[in-house]
Amino acid sequence: MNRITKTLIVEPPLFDQIEAMLLSGKLVDDHGREDEIFGWSVHFDDGKEMDIKVVNALSQDGGPWCEGVLFGDGSEIGCTEVGEQLAGEYIVQDTESQTEYCVVVERATENLVKEQ
Numbered sequence: 001m002n003r004i005t006k007t008l009i010v011e012p013p014l015f016d017q018i019e020a021m022l023l024s025g026k027l028v029d030d031h032g033r034e035d036e037i038f039g040w041s042v043h044f045d046d047g048k049e050m051d052i053k054v055v056n057a058l059s060q061d062g063g064p065w066c067e068g069v070l071f072g073d074g075s076e077i078g079c080t081e082v083g084e085q086l087a088g089e090y091i092v093q094d095t096e097s098q099t100e101y102c103v104v105v106e107r108a109t110e111n112l113v114k115e116q
């Protein structure tokens with residue numbers, strides 16, 4: 001199986017905020033249950049994309065969680081297992097194309113500078 005990997009770099013203040021939220025295991029007050037709190041779309045060269053999302057959940061359900069969802073032509077191909085930390089690899093296999101799609105989420109070593 002082929003593997004395509006992309007990297008998603010998240011700025012330290014946002015990364016740290018999300019990690020603390022995930023580790024707290026508590027519902028985020030200003031969002032509804034099952035609301036997507038944060039999300040990114042990572043585009044692959046073959047037209048597929050993976051959404052990395054952080055989703056709110058009740059404390060008794062373990063609190064907020066994150067996952068990766070792979071899309072092709074507007075349809076969901078598959079998703080990762082639910083995770084409790086943002087950093088790491090999000091891997092989904094597309095059995096039709098025999099390709100494994102991987103997004104590596106990392107904390108930036110410094111704040112990213114946006115061009116104006």
